[in-house]
Amino acid sequence: MTAADVPALLRETVGEGALITDPAGMGSYLTDWRNAWSGAAAAVVRPGSTEEVAAVVRACRTAGVAVVPQGGNTGLCGGSMPDSSGRQVVLSLDRMRRIRGVDPVDLTITAEAGVVLRSVQQAAAAEGCLFPLSLGSEASCTIGGNLATNAGGTGVLRYGNMRDLTLGLEVVLPDGRIWNGLRALRKDNTGYDLKQLFVGAEGTLGVITAAVLKLFPAVRSRATAWVALPSPQAAVDLIGVVRALCGDRLTGFEVMSRQSVDFVLRHQAGARDLFADVHPWYALVELSDTLPDAGLDGLLEAGLAEAFEREVAADAVVASGSAQVAALWALREGISEAQNFEGPSLKHDVTVPVSSIPAFVERTDRALQAALPGIRIVTYGHIGDGNLHYNLSKPAGSDDAAFRAMAGELARVVYDSTSSFDGSISAEHGLGQSKRDVIADYKDGLELELMRGIKRLLDPPGLMNPGKVLPSA
Amino acid sequence: MTAADVPALLRETVGEGALITDPAGMGSYLTDWRNAWSGAAAAVVRPGSTEEVAAVVRACRTAGVAVVPQGGNTGLCGGSMPDSSGRQVVLSLDRMRRIRGVDPVDLTITAEAGVVLRSVQQAAAAEGCLFPLSLGSEASCTIGGNLATNAGGTGVLRYGNMRDLTLGLEVVLPDGRIWNGLRALRKDNTGYDLKQLFVGAEGTLGVITAAVLKLFPAVRSRATAWVALPSPQAAVDLIGVVRALCGDRLTGFEVMSRQSVDFVLRHQAGARDLFADVHPWYALVELSDTLPDAGLDGLLEAGLAEAFEREVAADAVVASGSAQVAALWALREGISEAQNFEGPSLKHDVTVPVSSIPAFVERTDRALQAALPGIRIVTYGHIGDGNLHYNLSKPAGSDDAAFRAMAGELARVVYDSTSSFDGSISAEHGLGQSKRDVIADYKDGLELELMRGIKRLLDPPGLMNPGKVLPSA
Numbered sequence: 001m002t003a004a005d006v007p008a009l010l011r012e013t014v015g016e017g018a019l020i021t022d023p024a025g026m027g028s029y030l031t032d033w034r035n036a037w038s039g040a041a042a043a044v045v046r047p048g049s050t051e052e053v054a055a056v057v058r059a060c061r062t063a064g065v066a067v068v069p070q071g072g073n074t075g076l077c078g079g080s081m082p083d084s085s086g087r088q089v090v091l092s093l094d095r096m097r098r099i100r101g102v103d104p105v106d107l108t109i110t111a112e113a114g115v116v117l118r119s120v121q122q123a124a125a126a127e128g129c130l131f132p133l134s135l136g137s138e139a140s141c142t143i144g145g146n147l148a149t150n151a152g153g154t155g156v157l158r159y160g161n162m163r164d165l166t167l168g169l170e171v172v173l174p175d176g177r178i179w180n181g182l183r184a185l186r187k188d189n190t191g192y193d194l195k196q197l198f199v200g201a202e203g204t205l206g207v208i209t210a211a212v213l214k215l216f217p218a219v220r221s222r223a224t225a226w227v228a229l230p231s232p233q234a235a236v237d238l239i240g241v242v243r244a245l246c247g248d249r250l251t252g253f254e255v256m257s258r259q260s261v262d263f264v265l266r267h268q269a270g271a272r273d274l275f276a277d278v279h280p281w282y283a284l285v286e287l288s289d290t291l292p293d294a295g296l297d298g299l300l301e302a303g304l305a306e307a308f309e310r311e312v313a314a315d316a317v318v319a320s321g322s323a324q325v326a327a328l329w330a331l332r333e334g335i336s337e338a339q340n341f342e343g344p345s346l347k348h349d350v351t352v353p354v355s356s357i358p359a360f361v362e363r364t365d366r367a368l369q370a371a372l373p374g375i376r377i378v379t380y381g382h383i384g385d386g387n388l389h390y391n392l393s394k395p396a397g398s399d400d401a402a403f404r405a406m407a408g409e410l411a412r413v414v415y416d417s418t419s420s421f422d423g424s425i426s427a428e429h430g431l432g433q434s435k436r437d438v439i440a441d442y443k444d445g446l447e448l449e450l451m452r453g454i455k456r457l458l459d460p461p462g463l464m465n466p467g468k469v470l471p472s473a
Numbered sequence: 474m475t476a477a478d479v480p481a482l483l484r485e486t487v488g489e490g491a492l493i494t495d496p497a498g499m500g501s502y503l504t505d506w507r508n509a510w511s512g513a514a515a516a517v518v519r520p521g522s523t524e525e526v527a528a529v530v531r532a533c534r535t536a537g538v539a540v541v542p543q544g545g546n547t548g549l550c551g552g553s554m555p556d557s558s559g560r561q562v563v564l565s566l567d568r569m570r571r572i573r574g575v576d577p578v579d580l581t582i583t584a585e586a587g588v589v590l591r592s593v594q595q596a597a598a599a600e601g602c603l604f605p606l607s608l609g610s611e612a613s614c615t616i617g618g619n620l621a622t623n624a625g626g627t628g629v630l631r632y633g634n635m636r637d638l639t640l641g642l643e644v645v646l647p648d649g650r651i652w653n654g655l656r657a658l659r660k661d662n663t664g665y666d667l668k669q670l671f672v673g674a675e676g677t678l679g680v681i682t683a684a685v686l687k688l689f690p691a692v693r694s695r696a697t698a699w700v701a702l703p704s705p706q707a708a709v710d711l712i713g714v715v716r717a718l719c720g721d722r723l724t725g726f727e728v729m730s731r732q733s734v735d736f737v738l739r740h741q742a743g744a745r746d747l748f749a750d751v752h753p754w755y756a757l758v759e760l761s762d763t764l765p766d767a768g769l770d771g772l773l774e775a776g777l778a779e780a781f782e783r784e785v786a787a788d789a790v791v792a793s794g795s796a797q798v799a800a801l802w803a804l805r806e807g808i809s810e811a812q813n814f815e816g817p818s819l820k821h822d823v824t825v826p827v828s829s830i831p832a833f834v835e836r837t838d839r840a841l842q843a844a845l846p847g848i849r850i851v852t853y854g855h856i857g858d859g860n861l862h863y864n865l866s867k868p869a870g871s872d873d874a875a876f877r878a879m880a881g882e883l884a885r886v887v888y889d890s891t892s893s894f895d896g897s898i899s900a901e902h903g904l905g906q907s908k909r910d911v912i913a914d915y916k917d918g919l920e921l922e923l924m925r926g927i928k929r930l931l932d933p934p935g936l937m938n939p940g941k942v943l944p945s946a
Contacts, residue, residue, distance in 0.1 A: 149662060187625050189902065189904070192670065194923055248763050424660065443664065447654070
């Protein structure tokens with residue numbers, strides 16, 4: 001079997017209509033949205049049902065052809081991109097877009113892998129429920145990709161990661177058999193919890209085709225504040241102050257360094273600074289409640305008053321009205337785009353325990369400045385989960401290529417520091433291609449050995465999304 | 474190596490003080506608290522550290538001796554009991570009782586496997602936090618057992634099972650190597666999430682020696698009501714009514730059939746009926762809030778008023794004061810003990826989707842009455858999670874032995890019905906010895922094959938808690 005034979009094989013399996021082989025048609029499947037990753041493929045196949053997915057996987061297995069499952073193609077680590085050989089098959093789930101059911105009594109939704117995250121949020125809302133996963137790419141990322149990468153985002157503080165939101169899965173195994181684990185049960189202790197293997201495995205152990213997800217009572221009131229902070233320590237202290245007063249109504253807590261906000265103010269149309277003074281750090285704090293008229297503004301103001309008293313907060317604004325709320329979130333969510341105007345962005349997505357954040361930021365910033373004086377550090381993220389996006393821009397006016405050439409060295413600086421605080425070098429983006437080798441230096445050998453054992457158990461020939469997650473041998 | 478050689482081997486490994494070999498000393502380790510399970514052992518070994526656990530496991534592996542990990546010995550399915558051969562070694566974690574740390578900023582607690590659940594609750598409370606796992610045996614069950622069985626209980630509705638509360642694990646693998654996965658991270662997507670393998674595996678894949686667990690903001694106000702209901706459908710409708718009004722302040726929702734309450738009223742000192750009329754079902758509804766003075770009584774009363782209007786509730790009492798709250802919980806928690814006075818109890822612990830509860834109860838009750846006319850059905854449980862304890866007592870005045878002889882047949886009736894509603898035959902008790910064979914009839918072969926593959930991967934000689942969870946070959 002050569003790459004040239006693959007289209008004929010797949011045509012037999014799922015028919016001409018589900019197959020793309022011309023370069024123009026395959027284009028959007030072979031480059032990601034940022035143009036950061038690209039690959040080649042013998043074909044892109046778009047099965048319309050679980051049975052068709054299984055047939056494709058079986059056919060490819062028999063022919064010894066590798067399969068690369070792909071969702072919304074919004075991943076940041078190249079996890080759904082084929083290699084450059086042109087011998088792999090991209091299995092896109094984009095035709096599996098059916099919401100199989102929403103049950104507001106069970107508080108569950110059953111969705112196929114290709115359903116866009118926002119559609120799930122909307123289907124839940126239509127039944128008076130909340131699906132709490134929320135990320136920047138929610139208008140284009142898909143449930144299958146969210147599951148494969150155990151997606152995080154801004155709702156994790158209160159509702160957990162995608163793994164925590166998953167009750168059941170349907171998976172096509174690497175040998176083409178279908179595992180129907182689509183259970184809608186809140187409790188089930190009848191042996192090993194197999195679905196946990198597939199969540200976060202980035203398609204290396206099988207193709208997730210559908211899931212039963214948890215819903216929650218709808219949120220009916222919110223309060224949002226923008227807070228100026230003297231330091232990362234103040235950010236951590238502010239979490240404590242707000243939580244002591246507001247308990248688990250605290251559902252969002254994002255931080256941004258001044259450098260991050262500067263870039264947004266410079267490049268985002270209409271963005272404006274909320275305060276007369278410049279502050280080194282900012283927090284976006286969100287309270288929410290499932291009751292309407294829950295008095296959240298007053299609660300948040302009381303929390304901020306306490307924060308001023310303790311000199312944790314330097315200045316603050318509680319948003320009045322949805323336009324101001326949107327403006328505050330735009331400041332936070334505009335960082336990634338704004339950074340692109342300043343040259344190449346080197347991105348790192350790390351977690352450390354929340355209490356370690358202040359020492360971690362201090363040590364990492366110092367080490368980065370030592371490695372490249374003048375480097376601009378764009379740190380922001382979900383500090384309530386200990387998760388920072390530790391992104392880097394070149395010193396102002398310096399050369400792009402020279403900065404890009406330092407990518408590996410600078411990543412080492414961030415990861416070594418993360419590791420010294422018992423942190424994770426990939427909080428929510430996964431390993432994909434980009435971190436599969438570097439992880440070998442930060443994870444103990446026993447853990448890698450167990451991972452390899454599981455891979456071999458489920459995929460002995462190694463044809464399911466090869467070259468991802470597991471370090472090269 | 475014979476059973477007689479085992480004590481000498483372990484004496485060399487951990488010393489005389491950690492070893493029990495006399496029958497009197499071993500007694501409490503070889504019978505469970507209900508006297509439902511018993512076994513024999515070559516020795517009971519009580520290591521005092523993770524390294525000692527590893528040394529014991531290594532020594533036993535080398536000698537070809539099976540190891541049975543044991544926590545508080547409160548399990549209901551015989552999962553921590555050795556077989557009757559006298560050749561197995563019980564590895565008790567009861568000397569590993571150290572709380573290694575509590576961090577109210579990270580909202581984490583790190584506890585060794587032998588720490589009693591209540592001690593973890595108390596250590597969290599001392600720091601102004603909540604550890605939400607709560608079960609009947611919390612004064613004697615241990616964290617290791619809670620993890621091994623993925624324990625549930627009354628807090629799952631809001632806070633999830635033990636799996637959901639776990640951030641990191643330390644595990645001695647079946648070959649005696651120590652896996653240090655004690656991470657305190659809220660987000661970590663760097664490969665397969667190995668800790669998920671060990672949670673709920675009932676000690677068949679290794680010995681959990683310590684864990685990092687999630688804490689939550691402390692609960693500062695509560696409201697509790699006892700509600701009379703015309704039917705299981707009314708119970709499900711009541712959840713909807715209360716949730717629509719109170720959102721995620723609804724943190725407990727237990728139901729009991731009249732038969733369950735009757736037994737408590739008959740056998741529990743001081744128990745009294747709350748209502749003049751007899752009702753077929755009752756619910757215990759709890760709201761809680763992390764704010765003090767959160768107006769929960771008023772909210773609960775408004776919910777109940779709505780329930781009366783819709784004829785969902787027949788009668789209700791909102792508890793005033795902690796004594797009445799305790800009395801209501803005593804009615805609920807006294808069921809299991811009260812049932813013992815009525816002869817043998819055949820216990821079943823099942824889940825179905827919440828919306829299926831009414832049809833499930835009707836079909837199961839009818840089938841049970843057909844199988845044994847006059848059978849007394851003691852149904853109660855955590856209906857908010859779809860979890861019912863479907864327990865059975867003999868027809869009044871009939872023979873104990875005849876009833877016991879029907880145990881298998883009656884279990885089949887309950888499990889067949891559960892299965893027909895896509896439910897689970899073990900919601901929160903695990904499989905242990907008692908359900909390891911019956912599960913083969915209710916779980917698909919592919920899932921059992923994957924479970925066996927994982928077992929072989931981690932424990933090729935099958936010496937780690939053999940005879941549990943996995944069906945006999």
